[in-house]
Amino acid sequence: MATEEFMVxxxxxxxxxxxxxxxxxxxxxxxxxxxxxxxxxxxxxxxLLAKRLGVKMIQNKKNQGKGFILRKxxxxxxxxxxxxxxxxxxxxxxxxxxxxxxKFISTIKNNPDLGIVNGRRMYxxxxxxxxxxxxxxxxxxxxxxxxxxxxxxxxxxxxxxxSLKKIIDYGLTSRKFDLExxxxxxxxxxxxKIAQIPVTTTYEGQRRRSRxxxxxxxxxxxxxxxxxxxxxxxxxxxxxxxRIAKK
Numbered sequence: 001m002a003t004e005e006f007m008v009x010x011x012x013x014x015x016x017x018x019x020x021x022x023x024x025x026x027x028x029x030x031x032x033x034x035x036x037x038x039x040x041x042x043x044x045x046x047x048l049l050a051k052r053l054g055v056k057m058i059q060n061k062k063n064q065g066k067g068f069i070l071r072k073x074x075x076x077x078x079x080x081x082x083x084x085x086x087x088x089x090x091x092x093x094x095x096x097x098x099x100x101x102x103k104f105i106s107t108i109k110n111n112p113d114l115g116i117v118n119g120r121r122m123y124x125x126x127x128x129x130x131x132x133x134x135x136x137x138x139x140x141x142x143x144x145x146x147x148x149x150x151x152x153x154x155x156x157x158x159x160x161x162x163s164l165k166k167i168i169d170y171g172l173t174s175r176k177f178d179l180e181x182x183x184x185x186x187x188x189x190x191x192x193k194i195a196q197i198p199v200t201t202t203y204e205g206q207r208r209r210s211r212x213x214x215x216x217x218x219x220x221x222x223x224x225x226x227x228x229x230x231x232x233x234x235x236x237x238x239x240x241x242x243r244i245a246k247k
Contacts, residue, residue, distance in 0.1 A: 003105075005085040006034060009073045011066050011155070012092035013040040016049050022090070023053050025098040037092070038073040040064060066155075067179030071172055074164055087159045096156040097200040104158045107197055115163030115192035118149060118184070119156035119199035137181055145188055146241050149196055152181045156199050163192045178224050185228045189237060 008030055012019060019037075026035060035055040039047050041063035050057045058076055060069055070089065077084050086108065090096045100119070107117050137152050157180075167186045174182045187194055228234045 003030065004034075005083065006030060006088060006105075006158075007077055007081060007084045007086075008035045008088040008090060009038050009070065009077075010035065010090055010092040011038045011040065011069050011073070012042065012046050012050075013063060013066075014042045014044045014046060015092040016042075016045040018094040019046060019049055019092055020053065022092060022094060022098070023055060026090075029098060029101045036073060036077070038069045040066065040069040065175040065177075067174040067176050067182075070179055071168070071175075074168060074172075078161060078165060078168070085161055087161060087164060089155055089157050089159070091155045095201050097202065100156070100197075100199045103197050103199075107195055108158060108160075111193075111195060113193055114195050115160045115166075116183075116187055116194045117158045118151065118194060118196040119154045120151045120196045121154055121156075121199060121201045141184075145238065147188065147194075149184065149194060151196070152184045153177070154199070155180055156201075163187065163190075166190050166192065174224070182224055185224070185234075189228075189234060 008026060010019070010022065023032075023035060032054045033056065037046070037050040037055055037057040039050065039057060039059045041060040047057065047059060058069075058073060060072070074087070077087055088101070088104070090098070096119070104117050104119075108114050138150050141147060141149060141152060167183055167190065170186050170190060172179070172182060172186065184194070
């Protein structure tokens with residue numbers, strides 16, 4: 001599997017302090033031209049730093065949300081980079097560690113039919129805000145969807161571009177932190193094969209607090225589950241799976 005087939009998206013909003021160190025670590029695995037900074041209207045020196053480091057960049061003029069800038073990055077790669085077959089998403093705040101990249105690549109190399117490889121963080125390492133909302137969505141999916149994906153909100157993933165096209169064509173709409181969960185719901189509906197691997201995460205020493213808003217973002221995840229739950233095709237698939245599980 002040629003590494004030239006990969007592109008790495010780093011969604012970023014005011015991440016100038018962490019960005020350089022992350023890109024220097026990514027140099028061990030990819031060329032700078034394979035790194036795309038998806039800048040969500042930063043007011044600090046994030047865009048200037050991206051230019052100095054010689055990586056690709058797309059920008060929002062103002063802050064729109066992680067989901068919005070990720071959708072824009074996905075579409076940029078699909079429409080302008082036909083040679084790219086796989087897309088990594090890695091948060092730019094230093095939480096995710098590039099040393100896990102070989103595990104992702106090994107997983108898709110050994111399982112070429114996979115559409116998504118999802119990173120699974122350790123719950124006890126998460127801040128309480130992240131842990132509670134993540135538990136709610138993961139438990140909901142385990143009960144209703146009968147699958148064992150434990151971390152639907154993790155931003156550390158690799159996507160097959162072919163699968164991303166199917167997900168976007170279905171209708172990817174989230175603009176905030178709920179996008180990663182929406183992607184998984186659509187992938188489940190489209191029968192896209194998903195695997196998960198444990199990843200290293202670092203919260204201690206981060207330069208800023210989590211931007212997740214406990215009440216607002218938890219409501220978004222709950223609303224997302226309800227929105228999909230009321231779709232006939234979603235409910236019908238749940239009904240079939242639960243009938244099979246009872247046999």
